[in-house]
Amino acid sequence: MVPGFNLACRLAGEPGAGVLTFPPIYPPMLTAPGNASRGLLRSALKLVGSRWEYDWDGLDALHKEDARLLLLCNPHNPVGRAWTRDELTRMAWQAEKHDWLICSDDIHCGLVIDPAARYTPIAALDEAVAQRTITLMAPSKTWNIPALGCAFAVIPNAHLRRQYQILARGLMADVNVLGLTACEAAYRDGGPWRAALLDYLHGNAQRLHAAVNAIPGLHMTPVEATYLAWIDCRALDLPSPQKHFEAHGLGLSDGRDFGLEGFVRLNFGCSRGLLDEAIVRLQAALT
Numbered sequence: 318m319v320p321g322f323n324l325a326c327r328l329a330g331e332p333g334a335g336v337l338t339f340p341p342i343y344p345p346m347l348t349a350p351g352n353a354s355r356g357l358l359r360s361a362l363k364l365v366g367s368r369w370e371y372d373w374d375g376l377d378a379l380h381k382e383d384a385r386l387l388l389l390c391n392p393h394n395p396v397g398r399a400w401t402r403d404e405l406t407r408m409a410w411q412a413e414k415h416d417w418l419i420c421s422d423d424i425h426c427g428l429v430i431d432p433a434a435r436y437t438p439i440a441a442l443d444e445a446v447a448q449r450t451i452t453l454m455a456p457s458k459t460w461n462i463p464a465l466g467c468a469f470a471v472i473p474n475a476h477l478r479r480q481y482q483i484l485a486r487g488l489m490a491d492v493n494v495l496g497l498t499a500c501e502a503a504y505r506d507g508g509p510w511r512a513a514l515l516d517y518l519h520g521n522a523q524r525l526h527a528a529v530n531a532i533p534g535l536h537m538t539p540v541e542a543t544y545l546a547w548i549d550c551r552a553l554d555l556p557s558p559q560k561h562f563e564a565h566g567l568g569l570s571d572g573r574d575f576g577l578e579g580f581v582r583l584n585f586g587c588s589r590g591l592l593d594e595a596i597v598r599l600q601a602a603l604t
């Protein structure tokens with residue numbers, strides 16, 4: 318996946334062109350534009366009540382004339398949103414208006430854990446959107462097989478697909494047969510396993526949500542998708558929440574790497590016993 322969106326950045330106009338993305342976001346999406354000699358344009362997500370949303374006013378105000386590519390993450394790591402059809406329609410409209418390519422990293426699409434939420438691929442909105450979109454997918458998150466190295470790009474536009482294939486020559490690793498076989502097995506036979514997983518992860522998310530929000534100084538939003546909790550520690554006023562928690566036996570990701578200080582990301586894709594231990598350590602770290 319990571320080489321996939323790095324490659325997509327090289328399809329964004331000429332060197333110097335802009336790539337627009339939405340922090341806080343998976344860190345390699347912040348460095349991909351620079352790797353391709355493109356400029357990073359940030360439109361920060363905003364917290365509206367208990368929900369992270371695109372900042373439409375901020376996006377309108379952004380100097381984005383040079384943007385050539387929209388880099389999306391759907392569902393969004395780390396905030397756990399599965400973008401709605403309405404949100405994606407509005408974003409696609411921006412892409413049409415400015416003639417942007419779209420690259421959507423949908424690696425977490427099999428992990429919508431909230432029964433009320435739904436995954437919509439932006440390319441499925443309509444044919445015009447599909448024609449400007451590269452959708453990246455993999456079974457690696459949902460079935461926990463990243464080491465088997467099998468991801469793929471869906472590019473309906475023949476010209477764009479050809480450009481992508483030419484750029485990938487000699488750089489993109491071929492998929493190995495283990496990865497291919499595991500991918501096929503996961504999509505073909507892994508449905509019941511995935512259903513049980515979603516149920517378990519939803520239980521973990523609810524448990525963590527209740528525990529975190531009961532700790533003064535911490536706040537987390539409900540997780541619609543992924544196994545990641547994005548925890549707001551700004552009220553604690555610590556120089557580095559990540560280091561503070563690490564000193565108390567918790568290995569969390571630092572929000573700074575995702576483009577937003579004062580937050581940490583906790584991976585709850587683990588057994589309930591381990592999660593309970595993490596909750597105990599979280600509480601202990603703040604007493």
Ligand SMILES: Cc1ncc(COP(=O)(O)O)c(C=O)c1O
Pocket residue numbers: 318319320343390394422424425455457463468
């Ligand atoms: C949004 C997102 N994209 C890509 C990746 C990594 O994909 P890969 O291991 O296939 O490069 C991750 C893993 O954390 C991710 O969260």
